[in-house]
Amino acid sequence: MKKEYLKYIFLAIYYFICITFIYIAFRLDTYPNYGFSYGIVTGNIPYKDFNQIVPLFSSFLYSILLIFNHSIIVYYFEQTILLLLMSYLLFKILDEKAWIPIVLLFLPIIIPFAYVLFPGYNFILLLELILLIYLNHFNKSDKLIGLVSGITIITKHNIGIFILIVSILYVIKYKKKVLNRLLYGLLPILVFFIILLLYGNYYEFIDLCILGTSDFMKNLLIDKWKLSLVLISIVIMIIKYIKDKNKNISYYYLLVYLLIIFPIIDEYHLALYLMFYIVVYLYNSKLKIKNKRIPIISFIIINIFICSWILLSNTHFNRIKIYSYNNYEITFMEKKEKKNIDELNKYIKNKKYILFSDPNMVIFLRVINNDKLNKYIILFNGNLGSKGIKGVLKEIEKNNNTYYIVDTRINCKGKKGCQYIEEVPKYVMKNYELVKEIDYYKIYYNKRKGEI
Numbered sequence: 540m541k542k543e544y545l546k547y548i549f550l551a552i553y554y555f556i557c558i559t560f561i562y563i564a565f566r567l568d569t570y571p572n573y574g575f576s577y578g579i580v581t582g583n584i585p586y587k588d589f590n591q592i593v594p595l596f597s598s599f600l601y602s603i604l605l606i607f608n609h610s611i612i613v614y615y616f617e618q619t620i621l622l623l624l625m626s627y628l629l630f631k632i633l634d635e636k637a638w639i640p641i642v643l644l645f646l647p648i649i650i651p652f653a654y655v656l657f658p659g660y661n662f663i664l665l666l667e668l669i670l671l672i673y674l675n676h677f678n679k680s681d682k683l684i685g686l687v688s689g690i691t692i693i694t695k696h697n698i699g700i701f702i703l704i705v706s707i708l709y710v711i712k713y714k715k716k717v718l719n720r721l722l723y724g725l726l727p728i729l730v731f732f733i734i735l736l737l738y739g740n741y742y743e744f745i746d747l748c749i750l751g752t753s754d755f756m757k758n759l760l761i762d763k764w765k766l767s768l769v770l771i772s773i774v775i776m777i778i779k780y781i782k783d784k785n786k787n788i789s790y791y792y793l794l795v796y797l798l799i800i801f802p803i804i805d806e807y808h809l810a811l812y813l814m815f816y817i818v819v820y821l822y823n824s825k826l827k828i829k830n831k832r833i834p835i836i837s838f839i840i841i842n843i844f845i846c847s848w849i850l851l852s853n854t855h856f857n858r859i860k861i862y863s864y865n866n867y868e869i870t871f872m873e874k875k876e877k878k879n880i881d882e883l884n885k886y887i888k889n890k891k892y893i894l895f896s897d898p899n900m901v902i903f904l905r906v907i908n909n910d911k912l913n914k915y916i917i918l919f920n921g922n923l924g925s926k927g928i929k930g931v932l933k934e935i936e937k938n939n940n941t942y943y944i945v946d947t948r949i950n951c952k953g954k955k956g957c958q959y960i961e962e963v964p965k966y967v968m969k970n971y972e973l974v975k976e977i978d979y980y981k982i983y984y985n986k987r988k989g990e991i
Contacts, residue, residue: 550622554618562647565647570611574902574916576605576614593660609906611866622644626641635829639817652814655810655814665814671688671788684720685706686724688724689723689726689728702792758802761802789819799812865907865909870903879979886975893944895943895945896949898917900946901916928963931960938985945967971986972986
């Protein structure tokens with residue numbers, strides 16, 4: 540028993556250190572996802588005050604401890620707990636084979652599974668699928684399986700709906716099982732819509748998460764070698780499925796999970812898909828690991844990955860330093876960026892402003908200043924609702940006494956599958972008065988008649 544505790548203590552330390560200090564280059568949507576949870580606990584109304592395009596389960600889940608402290612370190616601590624839960628489930632369904640996906644989580648190169656370490660709705664969906672395999676493996680209550688299947692819908696609705704369908708169709712011969720999975724699967728959805736009614740943002744949810752996501756197809760990105768890797772993995776799994784006499788539900792969950800790479804097949808989504816693929820493959824494999832030294836070997840391999848990444852990223856780490864801001868007690872940036880942000884903060888203090896930049900920077904600036912979130916935090920295709928760019932420009936035209944900060948570093952020139960909508964900042968730069976420049980930050984003001 541002591542060895543079991545020791546294993547999880549070591550994993551907790553490694554998870555927390557990696558997501559807080561080391562693999563910062565892999566954080567991707569960490570700040571926006573943190574911002575959604577931060578927005579909820581600070582009184583912002585989802586879909587009205589900020590443009591989240593997935594249901595609220597993951598944001599509410601991550602907001603639990605943020606109620607007591609808004610620090611992003613608390614957010615990382617929550618993710619550490621969830622990673623430990625995932626590890627526990629993996630050991631339960633894979634035994635010592637679980638070390639294979641756990642070790643791969645720390646891989647930063649070739650296929651950078653390190654992306655999977657970071658918090659957000661995509662990670663929560665992966666965790667829920669592993670939980671569903673666990674529940675089916677140990678023949679847990681159909682009510683519980685239905686409930687978790689329903690939760691996947693309020694985590695990421697475009698995939699979750701198919702997960703619930705698979706959970707029901709798998710037991711279609713048993714009326715009682717079907718009824719239990721269906722009724723308890725609908726329960727989370729009912730609760731979610733009650734929450735929307737209480738918030739008064741039912742229409743905004745429909746607009747952002749359903750009507751407006753057609754623009755998301757503009758982000759289409761198909762990398763040929765990544766697509767080839769996906770196709771090869773599918774062929775291998777089909778062969779394995781045909782040979783397998785016990786065709787359990789994990790195969791069907793994996794089939795549904797293919798949607799995670801659509802329409803963007805990049806390193807991040809590939810890592811998510813392949814991580815679950817490896818779990819399903821090992822779950823259906825007859826491979827057994829009996830070597831008692833496997834935990835020690837695993838930690839050695841993990842250390843090799845981490846040390847290799849630090850050495851390979853030496854120039855990157857030399858450029859950045861650790862700084863502390865409100866709610867971001869540990870943040871990494873270059874000296875130049877630190878200077879620009881401090882000067883920018885000084886200028887916009889007590890002013891109404893909107894920043895057009897990378898979502899990570901937009902969230903960062905608003906959170907460190909305790910500012911309310913807005914609809915421009917993610918200026919990406921598919922994140923603006925059914926009215927799209929025209930709707931945003933109309934809202935901008937209605938704004939008064941507003942300063943617009945354009946981060947001129949952000950552009951789509953020469954970038955495949957770029958999601959950033961350049962038309963909005965270009966409109967501001969063309970139609971409003973430039974009042975100040977702070978290096979690559981240009982600040983504009985929508986001056987009206989009679990204003991000085």
